[in-house]
Amino acid sequence: MLGIQQRLGHTDIQTTMNFYAHTTDYMKEKASQQFSKLMEDLHFKNIFMLGDHPYINPC
Numbered sequence: 001m002l003g004i005q006q007r008l009g010h011t012d013i014q015t016t017m018n019f020y021a022h023t024t025d026y027m028k029e030k031a032s033q034q035f036s037k038l039m040e041d042l043h044f045k046n047i048f049m050l051g052d053h054p055y056i057n058p059c
Contacts, residue, residue: 004016
């Protein structure tokens with residue numbers, strides 16, 4: 001971490017650690033949101049592909 005700390009110009013390692021912890025949390029949240037959207041999209045595509053689903057085609 002010392003190399004990263006020096007490259008970023010942080011005098012305190014805690015500043016570097018806080019930056020990366022925040023970035024990692026943000027990336028986890030974005031990944032979670034994207035995965036949820038993907039699952040939702042797949043769910044609706046599967047319903048429409050069935051064709052004989054009672055809520056879509058009540059005949």
